[in-house]
Amino acid sequence: MDYKSKLTDEMKRCMKAGEKSRLLVVRTLLAAIKQQEVDQQTTLNDEHILAVLDKALKQRKESIAQFEAAGRHDLVANEASEMAVIQDFMPQQLSEAEIASRIDQAFNEVSPSGMQDMGKVMALLKPQMQGRADMAKVSQLIKAKLG
Known part of the structure; x- marks a missing residue:
């Protein structure tokens, strides 16, 4: 599975459909991948892209825990929706x-x-x-x- 092209296709679809919140998350993921490629001076393979997506997911989970502790339920909902978008690109979880x-x-x-x-x-x-x-x-x- 080519995660990078899948994300790029989704970005184009979101732009055409006017899905601004989903588009923002997809662009953020593509930017994180591009940043890793620039930092490492290489093109990332699917395994490395998956690690970037996994890290983004983990960051959202940590943010949710912090926002819940602070009583910021508005921000929890935003982070949860971003997590849902990222999970759309992740492989099926193991039982x-x-x-x-x-x-x-x-x-x-x-x-x-x-x-x-x-x-x-x-x-x-x-x-x-x-x-x-x-x-x-x-x-x-x-x-x-x-x-």
Whole structure:
């Protein structure tokens, strides 16, 4: 799946349809991708673009938590709508069972002996799960399994 062309097509569609709020989010995502490309002096592949989208999603989640704590429900609604737009471009989320299965597979491949091997397990899982699972939650599951 070519995320960049999908976002560009959506930007054009939003411009024609006059969907200003959705257009703003899509343009923000394209700008973040372009910024990464300029910073790294390369064209991002889908895996890296997915990481940019995942980061944008995570930023919105953090903002929602902060706005809720401050009682700014008007801003919470705005961030939630932006999250919904970003999620439209994310791959389908993995179920709890799929996450557990992939963690088990990684443990079979790496055979970790303790917490010092957590990085090896995460390195194996991150490319498979980036954007499809909350990596903080995956990390917690791995820590629990490592004991």
